[in-house]
Amino acid sequence: MQRRNFIKGAFALSAIGLIDPMFLGHALRAEEEAIEMPAEGLLRDYLAGKSAEDGSSIMQLNIPETPENGAVVPVEVTINHPMTADNYISNITILATKNKANKAISFDLTPANGMAYLYVNIKLGQTQDVIILAKTNQGKIYKASKTVRVALGGCS
Amino acid sequence: MELRGIVKILDQNYKVGDIVKAKIIIIHKMDTGFTKDKESGKTIPRFYMKEITATYNGTRVGHFNLDVAMSQNPVIQFPLKVMGAGTLVIDFVNSNGEKAQKSVEITPVS
Numbered sequence: 001m002q003r004r005n006f007i008k009g010a011f012a013l014s015a016i017g018l019i020d021p022m023f024l025g026h027a028l029r030a031e032e033e034a035i036e037m038p039a040e041g042l043l044r045d046y047l048a049g050k051s052a053e054d055g056s057s058i059m060q061l062n063i064p065e066t067p068e069n070g071a072v073v074p075v076e077v078t079i080n081h082p083m084t085a086d087n088y089i090s091n092i093t094i095l096a097t098k099n100k101a102n103k104a105i106s107f108d109l110t111p112a113n114g115m116a117y118l119y120v121n122i123k124l125g126q127t128q129d130v131i132i133l134a135k136t137n138q139g140k141i142y143k144a145s146k147t148v149r150v151a152l153g154g155c156s
Numbered sequence: 157m158e159l160r161g162i163v164k165i166l167d168q169n170y171k172v173g174d175i176v177k178a179k180i181i182i183i184h185k186m187d188t189g190f191t192k193d194k195e196s197g198k199t200i201p202r203f204y205m206k207e208i209t210a211t212y213n214g215t216r217v218g219h220f221n222l223d224v225a226m227s228q229n230p231v232i233q234f235p236l237k238v239m240g241a242g243t244l245v246i247d248f249v250n251s252n253g254e255k256a257q258k259s260v261e262i263t264p265v266s
Binding site: 071072073076095096099100101102103104105106107108109110112113114115116117118119120121122123 | 175177186188189190212215216217218219220221222223224225226227228230231232233234235236237239
């Protein structure tokens with residue numbers, strides 16, 4: 001009987017020791033990091049009290065209107081803006097508006113890039129607007145957006 | 157897990173002063189932390205490529221902060237003004253702090 005109890009106890013201990021931290025670790029991590037990133041909040045943070053200018057005249061967006069797959073949506077931005085040492089685009093940010101996680105990428109540029117251009121693949125969970133924000137080193141912010149119709153959503 | 161990535165210059169026969177495009181392809185998951193594993197039902201923790209820095213002959217020419225709305229295996233293209241022969245070094249850091257480095261030679265024709 002004693003031997004049986006000992007074995008039972010050992011198994012129980014090992015089970016707690018092995019499985020529990022793994023399970024708890026996952027649970028804690030999910031709780032800690034499952035923060036929704038609303039597009040409005042991200043936009044407010046980016047603007048920081050300023051107002052965005054309409055960038056549709058200087059920004060050339062190349063995004064498919066109806067991509068085949070929401071998991072891979074190519075986004076290509078070209079901004080017609082001088083890239084001289086005292087007047088250049090210093091940041092390009094791409095946001096989705098209706099994903100659970102809306103921030104895609106933020107790209108810091110310098111005049112060494114020569115032109116303001118960015119191509120990335122993003123995922124979209126449903127039909128929504130994609131917002132492209134550009135900031136100059138003088139603090140001007142340009143904003144442009146495009147509605148993308150997604151038939152088959154990428155997991156987001 | 158070793159981070160895998162490729163860096164290449166898309167243009168050919170470029171001269172000093174030209175603007176070329178560099179392409180970065182990273183083989184990496186972009187788990188959002190919202191999805192659940194279908195078999196076990198456990199939440200898949202957030203795990204993604206976080207930070208990419210491009211350095212050209214010691215000068216920082218690009219810094220990317222990626223987030224989970226990027227596709228799995230992210231692809232990035234960015235411009236670069238050729239200032240002379242040298243090396244474009246790309247540093248990757250993922251959300252677990254694992255690092256990797258890739259580089260490509262820039263050889264303008266004269």
